[in-house]
Amino acid sequence: MSTFSLHTLGCGSAKPSLRHNPSSTVLNIREKLFMIDCGEGTQLEFQRQRLKFSRLNNIFLTHLHGDHCLGLPGLISTLALLNKGGCLTIHTFKPGVKIFKKIFNYFCQDRPYEVIFNEIEPEEALIYEDNSITVRTVPLNHRLPDVGFIFEEKPKQRHIIREMVDFYKVPIAQLSSIKGGNPFIREDGTIIPNEILTRPATPSIRYAHISDTAYMPYLAEKIGAVDLLYHETTYLNEHLADAVQRGHSTAAQAAMTARDAGAKQLLTGHYSSRYKDESLFVKEAREIFENSILNKEGLKIALD
């Protein structure tokens, strides 16, 4: 079973179409679900993909355009109807806190769970941390405040080489320290270097979610080498002028960012409804960055 997977719930843009839901993505990291954006209809697609409401405790909003957040009131109501316990944290800008508090207080007053707002800013910051991951924001360039999110696993423990640990008779009580990279010091004072006892830790997975943004040449550097970069590709390069005017990116621009960041894979999305043949998005991206994936609702990518 995967310990870090991405699920696409919606990859259309603002004008609704029958081919796509508006924006929403779920990351399943060790059975904790992290939702990024929540367009109208997200709760139904969530059910369709058999994700578990009980495991959803964090929702991150990239920005406050309706196609990225208008599914939130319905979802909040449904979680109440399903008798969710505990709490749900919504990470959003100050105006989002204000308007959603009002909406929830009107439409979802009787909640058996707590809604916590984590007010974020359109700047680089660490906004979430638990035992296994951190989430950081990077500011984007759209028509209103907007951030991307970088999810990163914390450094993992090194792998014990069972035969060597047995050979040097390392006490069980010291295994945790050894996994942490420390050497083993024997009773006679001799030092067994860690590299003899362990193999390197599994690399930490990094995922970057870059929602609506105009092309930013310096963004790649902030993203760095990620296992997967979701980057909006609202337009094809033939409509570059529209992209610039509307604060969006073309598939080619997303591919440049993926290439310059040193990403392993690029995932497209947020397609303008004007295009009938969406394979053109990956075709355009692959001319610059080969490992480009065509996004669609129901897509699941395991990153481990």
Place this chain on the structure above:
Amino acid sequence: MSTFSLHTLGCGSAKPSLRHNPSSTVLNIREKLFMIDCGEGTQLEFQRQRLKFSRLNNIFLTHLHGDHCLGLPGLISTLALLNKGGCLTIHTFKPGVKIFKKIFNYFCQDRPYEVIFNEIEPEEALIYEDNSITVRTVPLNHRLPDVGFIFEEKPKQRHIIREMVDFYKVPIAQLSSIKGGNPFIREDGTIIPNEILTRPATPSIRYAHISDTAYMPYLAEKIGAVDLLYHETTYLNEHLADAVQRGHSTAAQAAMTARDAGAKQLLTGHYSSRYKDESLFVKEAREIFENSILNKEGLKIALD
């Protein structure tokens, strides 16, 4: 082509399921579209059924539970993206006016059309009138203020009997008066009764939309003889206690209201997601009222 038809966009209840959308119904009356309730996802179902956004100028909200109105912000945004002109009137209670004004002003600021709020009360009243129809409210009994809507065509003109009009040499200028039911008075003073010159007008169509409500024995009298009664049937009679507690009706109760009102047909809906076999709703209703129809998304009923 029908001049008065009903289109079901959603007939599920509050807990979302993959089988139904939340509440929404559209009446197409002479190519004007009247929407009743607007649950999440309504705008997509509207498109799926190839209804025309440009013909939608009135939305009536029965009450302010989320499953009846949380599709409104997305729809309002989409109409702006589609460059709708003119105006759109939303008929809702005062708290609805207040909360939706806030939501629209945040998420749908730049609208090329005007949103007008018609503040209604949970009482019997005429709330809408145009050349061909009137809409009246009837108060219901739910967990918060709630109304049903009665749509009624205005009395139509009588049909001219061409041969008789020719025989009596009725001048063209008087035909409108004759269609209105007046006698024809000849130059010599003799009176030709209207019944000789015309056939009765086509009866006016009446439709009643009774959303969430506990059973009300006196409601039937207020509804009267309608061509079609939509009446919520959230539960089967075996769960009558739940119906009473939650302010809902069973299929049998809806059927009693249809029978007592003298309705021609009953349309079920707002099914609780607990029932897998929804044919039981009409089965139960038909034991009391034979002309009961099982509702589903995509259902279209022509009433003329």
